[in-house]
Amino acid sequence: MRHALKPLFLILSLALVSTQSGCYINEHVINPAFVTSEKDAQADERRMRSDLKTLDRPVLIIGGYHSPDHFVESMSIVLRRMTSGDRDDFIRQPTWFETDIEPVAADLVELVDAEFPSPNESETIEVDIVALSMGGLAARYAADRLQAENPGSRRLKINRLFTLATPHRGAVFASKAALIEDRAVSDMVRRSLFLTKLQESYKGDYEIVPYVRLKDGVVGAINAAPYGRTPIWVSPPKYFGGSHLGITEDLRILTDIARRLRGETPKSTEGEPLPDSEYAKR
16 A cells, blocks of 8 residues: 555655745746747647648657656647647657666667667667656666666667756755655766766767756756756746646747757757756755
8 A cells, every 4th residue: 555655645745846846926037048938839839730740750758757647648749739740650658657767768668669660679760759857867878878788678769858857967856855765766866876877878979958947846957957058948837836747738848849849940049047046956
């Protein structure tokens, strides 16, 4: 019974942290490198839904740490309707009951290969990926470390990895979750051996596009991009909204990703410094 209730406890904990850090009234910072309002995003969504485009490659959607399947399914539907409209172009990997990042990475390779068999024995076909939180780390592990640590395994071949609040440098929540006996939590602690090896293994042969919402008390906005980079950031809703869990429904970010998948010029550029207040959660 205790094991069965664990995912529910974790989700409630994450939701509480996220909501507490994301609900505010008097602060709404505009990113000059990503000036898109909710109204602008809604108009862009309507435009894309009325003019579907063929995608260059399949898209893999990956969930986050104990994230309910709803988040994966919802992102998949929204992005599909703004791109090709073809359900077969999108593969979904829920992570509701996962407690270890490495097996998730192995599952990603098996899932892609089952849906789109690769003639190459050493790697899958090339895919684009949209990953929530921990899912981005699983994708990076599948691309950069799985094959080396498990001889005979196929490598996940990524073209572009779009990460939403992924703890590339570690998660604030992980450092405060000592009572949670998950390997995934230990691996997401800042400067963990797992994260250090990921950083060392990345050769730049696929693109990482990191997004985050400010006031993310689960990951910490500064942690949502690899070292030496700044994530593409937006403020959460002006009057209410949990930054971390709510990012999967942020139409500003989803339309920007859809533009990139369609081969269009995105509304955002990377490199705008985070507000000073966000560096407190390093």
